[in-house]
Amino acid sequence: xxxxxxxxxxxxxxxxxxxxxxxxxxxxxxxxxxxxxxxxxxxxxxxxxxxxxxxxxxxxxxxxxxxxxxxxxxxxxxxxxxxxxxxxxxxxxxxxxxxxxxxxxxxxxxxxxxxxxxxxxxxxxxxxxxxxxxxxxxxxxxxxxxxxxxxxxxxxxxxxxxxxxxxxxxxxxxxxxxxxxxxxxxxxxxxxxxxxxxxxxxxxxxxxxxxxxxxxxxxxxxxxxxxxxxxxxxxxxxxxxxxxxxxxxxxxxxxxxxxxxxxxxxxxxxxxxxxxxxxxxxxxxxxxxxxxxxxxxxxxxxxxxxxxxxxxxxxxxxxxxxxxxxxxxxxxxxxxx
Amino acid sequence: xxxxxxxxxxxxxxxxxxxxxxxxxxxxxxxxxxxxxxxxxxxxxxxxxxxxxxxxxxxxxxxxxxxxxxxxxxxxxxxxxxxxxxxxxxxxxxxxxxxxxxxxxxxxxxxxxxxxxxxxxxxxxxxxxxxxxxxxxxxxxxxxxxxxxxxxxxxxxxxxxxxxxxxxxxxxxxxxxxxxxxxxxxxxxxxxxxxxxxxxxxxxxxxxxxxxxxxxxxxxxxxxxxxxxxxxxxxxxxxxxxxxxxxxxxxxxxxxxxxxxxxxxxxxxxxxxxxxxxxxxxxxxxxxxxxxxxxxxxxxxxxxxxxxxxxxxxxxxxxxxxxxxxxxxxxxxxxxx
DNA sequence: GTGAAAGCGCTAACAC
DNA sequence: GTGTTAGCGCTTTCAC
Numbered sequence: 001x002x003x004x005x006x007x008x009x010x011x012x013x014x015x016x017x018x019x020x021x022x023x024x025x026x027x028x029x030x031x032x033x034x035x036x037x038x039x040x041x042x043x044x045x046x047x048x049x050x051x052x053x054x055x056x057x058x059x060x061x062x063x064x065x066x067x068x069x070x071x072x073x074x075x076x077x078x079x080x081x082x083x084x085x086x087x088x089x090x091x092x093x094x095x096x097x098x099x100x101x102x103x104x105x106x107x108x109x110x111x112x113x114x115x116x117x118x119x120x121x122x123x124x125x126x127x128x129x130x131x132x133x134x135x136x137x138x139x140x141x142x143x144x145x146x147x148x149x150x151x152x153x154x155x156x157x158x159x160x161x162x163x164x165x166x167x168x169x170x171x172x173x174x175x176x177x178x179x180x181x182x183x184x185x186x187x188x189x190x191x192x193x194x195x196x197x198x199x200x201x202x203x204x205x206x207x208x209x210x211x212x213x214x215x216x217x218x219x220x221x222x223x224x225x226x227x228x229x230x231x232x233x234x235x236x237x238x239x240x241x242x243x244x245x246x247x248x249x250x251x252x253x254x255x256x257x258x259x260x261x262x263x264x265x266x267x268x269x270x271x272x273x274x275x276x277x278x279x280x281x282x283x284x285x286x287x288x289x290x291x292x293x294x295x296x297x298x299x300x301x302x303x304x305x306x307x308x309x310x311x312x313x314x315x316x317x318x319x320x321x322x323x324x325x326x327x328x329x330x331x332x333x334x335x336x337x
Numbered sequence: 338x339x340x341x342x343x344x345x346x347x348x349x350x351x352x353x354x355x356x357x358x359x360x361x362x363x364x365x366x367x368x369x370x371x372x373x374x375x376x377x378x379x380x381x382x383x384x385x386x387x388x389x390x391x392x393x394x395x396x397x398x399x400x401x402x403x404x405x406x407x408x409x410x411x412x413x414x415x416x417x418x419x420x421x422x423x424x425x426x427x428x429x430x431x432x433x434x435x436x437x438x439x440x441x442x443x444x445x446x447x448x449x450x451x452x453x454x455x456x457x458x459x460x461x462x463x464x465x466x467x468x469x470x471x472x473x474x475x476x477x478x479x480x481x482x483x484x485x486x487x488x489x490x491x492x493x494x495x496x497x498x499x500x501x502x503x504x505x506x507x508x509x510x511x512x513x514x515x516x517x518x519x520x521x522x523x524x525x526x527x528x529x530x531x532x533x534x535x536x537x538x539x540x541x542x543x544x545x546x547x548x549x550x551x552x553x554x555x556x557x558x559x560x561x562x563x564x565x566x567x568x569x570x571x572x573x574x575x576x577x578x579x580x581x582x583x584x585x586x587x588x589x590x591x592x593x594x595x596x597x598x599x600x601x602x603x604x605x606x607x608x609x610x611x612x613x614x615x616x617x618x619x620x621x622x623x624x625x626x627x628x629x630x631x632x633x634x635x636x637x638x639x640x641x642x643x644x645x646x647x648x649x650x651x652x653x654x655x656x657x658x659x660x661x662x663x664x665x666x667x668x669x670x671x672x673x674x
Numbered sequence: 675g676t677g678a679a680a681g682c683g684c685t686a687a688c689a690c
Numbered sequence: 691g692t693g694t695t696a697g698c699g700c701t702t703t704c705a706c
Contacts, residue, residue: 340683342682342683342684343683343684343685344683344684354683354684354685355685355686358684358685358686359685362685386683386684387682387683387684388684389682389683389684390682390683390684390685391683391684391685392684393682393683393684393685394683394684394685394686395684395685395686396685
């Protein structure tokens with residue numbers, strides 16, 4: 001297992017290291033015979049170029065950094081999975097950055113620790129909205145950025161239409177005849193993201209369009225977890241009159257809300273209708289009506305945008321919007337009475 | 338934003354590059370005054386060492402590769418999250434490898450593409466059982482390996498006691514009085530892992546210890562997904578007499594099984610008791626009795642073992658077993674009749 | 675089409 | 691304590 005370097009390959013193939021480098025990377029200006037010989041010698045010697053040396057010499061890392069706020073969330077896992085598939089397929093490495101606190105945040109977005117720019121050719125940031133100062137830091141680092149889940153001005157972004165997604169959930173409830181609809185919003189995550197306010201806006205607008213007044217007392221904030229949704233719902237159920245329907249900004253919160261209803265002796269959808277958001281893999285097991293988003297696709301698109309930037313294909317800033325879709329199951333029904 | 342190198346810092350601080358390198362890395366043999374001066378000059382110049390140059394020169398990457406079979410799974414997300422926290426905290430980068438097929442597998446475990454050894458100082462592999470030939474490949478690469486979820490001979494491993502975990506689930510069901518217990522096993526995932534056979538063994542042994550015969554016709558295989566559990570349960574419900582209780586090897590499968598029961602007009606736990614495995618965050622919303630495992634902790638321990646190896650602290654091979662715990666909720670009850 | 679040589683920016687002996 | 695000097699293993703002009 002002695003280190004086999006490019007030099008040894010060159011020696012054995014009877015050519016220079018430069019030729020080996022060209023041949024192995026498929027560059028032009030190498031005669032077919034030479035290339036074949038080099039390739040077979042390299043294979044025989046089991047030669048593997050050292051990525052670090054290549055990086056240092058070429059100034060490119062063939063690595064993309066991916067910054068996420070929380071990995072053990074269905075949504076994030078899907079996005080990362082989508083990114084990874086595309087990246088790996090194109091021969092890029094993926095460095096994972098978990099952005100859990102302010103320090104990690106500035107490490108990812110700013111330049112603490114060398115910033116992303118020296119350890120990756122570009123960065124994909126999931127669900128984080130850069131502040132203005134952060135945006136100028138990003139611009140300073142000479143690498144491309146792609147945002148997932150946040151429409152960031154001047155930066156390539158891939159998002160879902162949160163406004164329309166939430167509105168479709170609200171319209172569904174309104175169409176069923178609900179007029180007293182509660183909202184379990186998301187927040188405060190580690191950092192504010194744009195999903196919750198947009199979903200809130202879409203929800204409110206749909207109610208408004210239908211001439212239905214939204215009672216601010218009908219809103220609670222969960223933390224995108226089942227427990228958060230559960231507690232939010234308990235609180236909401238304390239109100240009189242209680243809502244006949246609930247829109248929760250995530251399926252996990254919706255499931256927590258369902259639980260709270262059951263514990264209170266209320267039937268879903270008999271007494272309370274519930275709509276979630278995401279369509280997680282197990283949503284069907286509780287018959288949850290929800291707004292589906294294709295998180296894997298979100299990640300895949302982001303990775304493709306990144307690669308286009310890295311290969312110098314793209315030029316102007318792009319904003320890609322992936323559609324959502326209402327999935328009707330059995331957690332919603334017309335209100336009684 | 339011109340590249341500021343160690344040389345510029347040295348120049349401005351009036352010392353040699355070697356001294357800058359030492360000072361900034363906190364090595365001994367630097368006078369306090371010199372160190373201070375260097376540090377402040379570096380800060381002023383906004384100097385960030387280039388990791389690739391450092392890697393090439395030092396032969397260490399300060400990166401550990403993490404190979405997982407599937408990221409958008411609750412368990413995997415938790416593990417990765419636990420690993421990341423520790424690694425980042427210790428100043429290591431984390432390269433994520435998704436092992437989805439044979440090619441990816443040999444890329445991660447073998448030496449395709451330079452193997453892990455040149456791009457990382459070590460690798461943590463989650464839920465994959467290396468074959469004998471793979472093990473020798475691992476040994477050839479001069480980097481430490483840590484396995485999570487698989488007790489791999491000669492390699493540091495951190496696991497849960499699957500046998501006992503499954504046995505505790507079975508005992509719970511037996512204690513309640515169940516004698517006709519179905520099994521929804523896991524597999525075939527992308528690759529065979531050791532969890533399913535161990536859980537199966539623990540389950541069978543508990544039945545055996547209680548003098549209860551297990552009817553092989555009572556076993557179905559899901560794929561660790563809600564849908565897989567759902568279909569497995571539907572099939573199981575076709576049998577007469579049908580089981581009065583079910584042990585599913587994951588919570589998602591358990592939830593799918595619950596769904597199948599409900600669709601068949603059966604009450605849980607009235608007609609069928611169900612036990613899962615994992616204790617996912619939302620398990621409480623459906624009152625699922627389950628075997629809890631602390632996946633985040635699993636990852637954190639693995640990362641710590643890895644760092645000890647990298648810093649040269651550890652010597653002999655370690656096997657860490659993290660306990661599981663039965664969480665009784667409302668999906669289990671004594672059988673009727 | 676191929677080779678020679680100059681780095682990429684840092685670390686690690688080794689001298690002093 | 692500090693400086694000097696080799697490299698680390700590649701890529702990339704620039705000649706030929």
